[in-house]
Amino acid sequence: MVRAIEWVNAGTESHIRLLDQTLLPSEETYLEVDSSDVLIDAINRLAVRGAPALGAAGGYGVALALLEGSRKGWSAAETTAAIDAIALARPTAVNLAWGARRVESVAGGDFDRALAEAHAIAVEDEAANRKLSSLGADWLLARVGDRPLRAVTHCNTGALATTAWGTAYGILHELHNRGKLELVYVDETRPLLQGTRLTSWELKNDGINHVVEVDGAAASTILRGLVDFAVIGADRITANGDTANKVGSVALALACARAGIPFVVAAPYSTVDESTLTGDAIEIEERSDDEVLSFAGVRAAAEGVRAFNPAFDVTPHDLISAIVTEHGVVEADRAPQPLYPATSNG
Template identity: 50%
Template structure:
């Protein structure tokens, strides 16, 4: 199969998807600005294709900024940043750019070689993911040949050559296990009508076009054996961000007991984003809805809601399938399980006999940290006037909670680190004796404070934080922590005030 984009004679050549299905034309891109225009105008699109195009964009910049002397790495990185930010929803674009930038010290030739490797890899991983998906569909549907409903365009135009969801369709077709494809027209840009129908007809695969609003009826009628779609981003908890209209398809499929399968490469899985709601959803121009073929179809000035993508919750998805196989949603997709998965228990640290809960893995994942902070902030709900973070690791979570809740942040610090007059309280923690300080007057009399730390062990630190808040004239409404070690009974020491622990390590659990 010919590639939808390739490097030819020192330029990036892409099929201009804006011209399809009327005519197939190629666009030769020689500068970063031309690439940005092509991406913004959707001449090139699709999450895997954007990753490859982004890497070649860095190669174009590296060639330009080394043509008359040593490579100007700063200028190339500036171009790379522009490319990575031009489509915010799909994670693949920024990852493709990052791969190219990572070899920048090797010069322009190294960057181009990395972009070419990414293009070759794209075809291999797409074929592998498609094969896994075909096997899954044949194993779970119990019907031959299959009647598949798909949404948007996930074929060779959206990738380097083969496709993700449409790659699975091609695989089934080659096996003789495909009856037909029902392709949605796919608002707002009609990429199903313009691109998917064009690809399938070109390849001799039987396809019918379906208005988006008729898809649920097709599922209800029993005319569909499975729904197969792609993804622009898969969050750590299994939520899927994909072309607008994917979510209602998943709802309808769940209602009628039809498998709903997502096919994507592992590069589309974003472990740094905890859930789909943390993803920026791109809004498209109103003209895409108020006009058709350049002719207005709505009264002038009609306001428009035109998101390009939506979020499908993981519990509506039968399986996410990558080149590594099935990545099925499971109970471990919850917040507590995610925190556990990225927390390391370190024995005999910082003192013999102490089991240290190292949360560095949580802090390295901004989406997971944001989700934790939002969960705590929702429980505040106007019930306090400030967030008090406890030195040192409590500062990280407390700052995120304060931002989410829109509240002032106060720092309860170790001695000698706060200028001016302070209130102080000494205490005994799980493995040391220490002191906490707050600036005198930091809280007015009666001000309500939520105390936030990373781990609740014996409760000594949080009890001291409460005492120093009260010494300043404030009132503590409760405590919030990422992890509570139940065996140490810290919550009992803090009673009757409530403790909100996002994760509890039960007695006898070494993690």
């Protein structure tokens, strides 16, 4: 299984190793990240991405900042500033700040404690992903039918987006392992093509039958009855169940509601932001015009044309059939109750 992020122990030269996802699938190149600035750059340009993977990056980033500060003789204030910059590198994905703050609070400035807690986040994430994948597969087979199913998914939620296994992708993988997955429609996921470049790469490597479709075809695919359910990941889930995910997700939810098929969100509980009550309060990251107006480094639009490039959209909770975490499955009829573990059925 591919590891998108891991810590490499090398004494004072210890560092984070990242698989550079901007180069996939043509190149499998690993980045040796030895400073907070290099990590922030990798996060900003999506060399590492996906909410759970960003949680691990935030955690390991604290350890890296403490090690860097020790090497460079930073003051406590300088180290704190580096940690803050890592935590705030991308605003919509709650796991990044969650991972950084969790490790920072436990470490108390101690590198060894920071690294141990960051490792714990990585281990917990894989366990959570495997648990929620099993729960999600169980729910879908009970809800849709105990037969090979056809799915549509958006963006990338596999091992590349997590510390291991995957979230929404993990459910698909679990169904495949049970012989209950017929076909996956993979949205290309414009403008950076995470579906085409990353999800199809993982599905191919795992031997899972799939086709890539343009984003604009997804709603029609659903309304034509070509899929039995949609499953996506999440970058932030608010207390009432509203969910931020890669832009284009809410269009799938609307089509699923019209077609009467399940629209499922899968994420570890660390993605639930209890302090944000509704999706209206989520800050939506807006990225550069070039991502939309250029392709493979060549400008496709006329000079002077501007772009609107939100990286995420918010799906209201009443369009979501079920939210799956490692704690259980919360169905739509439970919303907008808070998504605390005690309310789950697992």
